[in-house]
Amino acid sequence: MALLEVENLQTHFRTPGGINRAVDGVSFHxxxxxxxAIVGESGCGKSVTSMSLMRLIPEPPGRIAGSIRFAxxxxxxxxxxxMRAIRGNDISMIxxxxxxxxxxxxxxxxxxxxxxxxxxxxxxxxxEAHAIEMLTLVGIPEPKRRVGExxxxxxxxxxxxxxxxxxxxxxxxxxxxxxPTTALDVTIQAQxxxxxxxxxxxxxxxxxxxxxxxxxxxxxxxxxxxxYAGRKVEEAPVAELFRSPRHPYTQGLLGAVPKLGSSLAGxxxxxxxxxxxxxxxxxxxxxxxxxxxCALATDLCRQYAPGLxxxxxxxxxxxxxxxxxxxxx
Amino acid sequence: MSPPLLQVNxxxxxxxxxxxxxxxKPEFVYAVDGVSFExxxxxxxSLVGESGCGKSTVGRAILRLFExxxxxxxxxxxxxxxxxxxxxxxxxxxxxxxxxxxxxxLNPRMRVRDIxxxxxxxxxxxxxxxxxxxxxxxxxxTVRLPREALNRRPHEFSGGQRxxxxxxxxxxxxxxxxxxxxxxxALDVSVKAQIVNLLQDLQREFGLALLFISHDLAIVEHMTxxxxxxxxxxxxxxxxxREIFAAPRHPYTKALLSAVPLxxxxxxxxxxxxxxxxxxxxxxxxxxxxxxxxxxxxxRCRTEEPTLRATGPEQWVACHLEEPP
Numbered sequence: 209m210a211l212l213e214v215e216n217l218q219t220h221f222r223t224p225g226g227i228n229r230a231v232d233g234v235s236f237h238x239x240x241x242x243x244x245a246i247v248g249e250s251g252c253g254k255s256v257t258s259m260s261l262m263r264l265i266p267e268p269p270g271r272i273a274g275s276i277r278f279a280x281x282x283x284x285x286x287x288x289x290x291m292r293a294i295r296g297n298d299i300s301m302i303x304x305x306x307x308x309x310x311x312x313x314x315x316x317x318x319x320x321x322x323x324x325x326x327x328x329x330x331x332x333x334x335x336e337a338h339a340i341e342m343l344t345l346v347g348i349p350e351p352k353r354r355v356g357e358x359x360x361x362x363x364x365x366x367x368x369x370x371x372x373x374x375x376x377x378x379x380x381x382x383x384x385x386x387x388p389t390t391a392l393d394v395t396i397q398a399q400x401x402x403x404x405x406x407x408x409x410x411x412x413x414x415x416x417x418x419x420x421x422x423x424x425x426x427x428x429x430x431x432x433x434x435x436y437a438g439r440k441v442e443e444a445p446v447a448e449l450f451r452s453p454r455h456p457y458t459q460g461l462l463g464a465v466p467k468l469g470s471s472l473a474g475x476x477x478x479x480x481x482x483x484x485x486x487x488x489x490x491x492x493x494x495x496x497x498x499x500x501x502c503a504l505a506t507d508l509c510r511q512y513a514p515g516l517x518x519x520x521x522x523x524x525x526x527x528x529x530x531x532x533x534x535x536x537x
Numbered sequence: 538m539s540p541p542l543l544q545v546n547x548x549x550x551x552x553x554x555x556x557x558x559x560x561x562k563p564e565f566v567y568a569v570d571g572v573s574f575e576x577x578x579x580x581x582x583s584l585v586g587e588s589g590c591g592k593s594t595v596g597r598a599i600l601r602l603f604e605x606x607x608x609x610x611x612x613x614x615x616x617x618x619x620x621x622x623x624x625x626x627x628x629x630x631x632x633x634x635x636x637x638x639x640x641x642x643l644n645p646r647m648r649v650r651d652i653x654x655x656x657x658x659x660x661x662x663x664x665x666x667x668x669x670x671x672x673x674x675x676x677x678x679t680v681r682l683p684r685e686a687l688n689r690r691p692h693e694f695s696g697g698q699r700x701x702x703x704x705x706x707x708x709x710x711x712x713x714x715x716x717x718x719x720x721x722x723a724l725d726v727s728v729k730a731q732i733v734n735l736l737q738d739l740q741r742e743f744g745l746a747l748l749f750i751s752h753d754l755a756i757v758e759h760m761t762x763x764x765x766x767x768x769x770x771x772x773x774x775x776x777x778x779r780e781i782f783a784a785p786r787h788p789y790t791k792a793l794l795s796a797v798p799l800x801x802x803x804x805x806x807x808x809x810x811x812x813x814x815x816x817x818x819x820x821x822x823x824x825x826x827x828x829x830x831x832x833x834x835x836x837r838c839r840t841e842e843p844t845l846r847a848t849g850p851e852q853w854v855a856c857h858l859e860e861p862p
Contacts, residue, residue: 359563398795399784447803468794481734
């Protein structure tokens with residue numbers, strides 16, 4: 209059974225320039241213990257989707273519609289109080305910038321203790337012991353000393369480890385990681401990715417990984433959902449998606465990334481460009497959202513939005529032409 | 538053989554840290570601590586390394602955005618690190634820069650036309666008002682922006698378009714070398730590809746040399762002729778692209794390359810996971826600067842600093858493991 213089922217999620221923002229349809233009718237699910245990656249470029253709605261799941265969108269100017277069923281309950285129907293009991297306990301989140309998401313005036317230990325005392329009802333001593341345990345788990349050296357330190361005393365990689373410790377303190381069923389390694393250097397990124405994989409094996413939480421880095425996706429995701437302009441355009445198991453992307457946008461994305469080692473294999477060629485740019489989400493879009501940038505677009509695409517159709521085993525894409533196999537890579 | 542376009546000899550830049558009134562012992566950030574390299578005409582040299590390794594400081598020193606602590610920067614046979622203001626002005630025309638953030642590097646109150654006209658006027662390149670207009674419009678064609686956009690201001694453009702404006706501004710001065718300081722790092726994947734292609738086209742068209750400063754190794758491999766790998770203010774390895782990516786010699790280069798996640802699910806790879814963080818450039822480790830994280834460290838590394846030595850025709854490595862016994 210799916211742990212999380214999102215149906216027709218619509219998150220719109222009222223702006224002076226009109227209604228911004230940041231997320232416009234997105235449905236997906238996450239199974240228990242599964243890692244789903246949400247991929248796309250800036251403005252595609254991937255972060256707004258994750259913020260909507262946590263109900264962290266300010267309303268107004270935002271408005272969330274649709275349904276988000278988590279372990280059988282619709283999160284959008286819960287009271288604020290009930291939602292608070294879920295955040296940080298059943299669902300927790302890791303953000304991109306660990307410096308701005310940790311409180312600079314509280315010690316690291318206190319920030320881990322806080323979630324434990326609020327959600328698990330532990331007393332201070334028990335919470336402190338557990339905090340040290342968590343820091344050990346995420347690989348922070350000298351955890352007994354580090355619990356008493358403030359975020360500014362830690363390096364970027366250490367802070368991200370602390371964020372992960374805070375997020376995992378209450379054994380969440382679902383962890384949302386929004387660009388967890390984007391701000392980190394590659395050697396530190398490798399450490400954090402390895403840590404996330406190890407912890408997943410041990411803790412067994414489902415993960416929604418939000419990223420624009422296809423390398424990170426290939427490394428840790430099991431299933432991938434590609435978003436463009438507030439819609440889901442393709443979804444497939446990770447190997448399948450990289451082997452035979454069906455949507456022209458996904459194909460474009462994969463072609464635009466140079467691969468390490470390609471100069472040696474003699475396969476270094478000009479990078480594939482996706483011409484143009486993302487459409488303005490404040491204006492209504494008729495037809496396919498990608499039609500304006502797609503080399504294969506026809507009048508059909510400009511007039512009728514394609515629905516998500518099965519293109520292969522567990523593989524769906526929203527493209528009029530993908531089904532015919534004409535553009536399958 | 539003609540001299541290289543740019544030559545950097547034992548460049549050092551130590552930034553003083555503000556110390557208290559009674560603190561008599563001044564402290565320094567050893568951002569760049571003895572770096573030498575050359576760039577030939579029309580060549581791309583990439584400086585790679587992680588945050589704080591000093592790669593951007595090297596770029597800024599070449600642009601003379603600050604005075605260097607010691608060393609030499611020689612452009613086309615002429616020293617520019619101590620050039621007098623009059624000479625420097627002419628030299629500045631020949632070395633231009635494209636910055637990382639296209640949002641903060643363009644003046645929001647200027648129209649694109651004025652942004653592009655400024656360097657042309659500054660260096661007296663236009664013969665007349667008509668010539669200026671011709672130059673400005675042709676720059677827009679060169680970076681593939683519509684001419685109508687000349688009258689708009691930076692906020693009306695997307696990140697990728699702004700980066701094109703930044704590139705056009707750099708080209709306006711007709712430079713021979715462009716320092717690209719993380720010029721594509723802030724861009725989205727599909728836009729990044731557009732800008733990378735543009736830079737490669739421009740290099741071919743104008744015979745530009747590029748100093749490409751980046752932490753994105755896949756992009757570097759795609760763009761570059763040669764690579765210099767920096768760690769804590771020092772170059773640890775310099776080599777042509779093929780050698781760096783096929784047969785890296787320095788343990789840090791190996792670790793850096795192995796840490797890049799590949800966009801191939803299930804790819805067989807054994808990343809070398811380095812322990813810990815980069816030490817502070819205020820108190821860099823004695824001996825080899827990489828010894829605190831190096832998986833192959835031995836006693837000599839802790840006390841004696843390795844120097845760059847040739848291990849191949851164009852490959853230089855600073856590691857005790859490379860020395861003949």
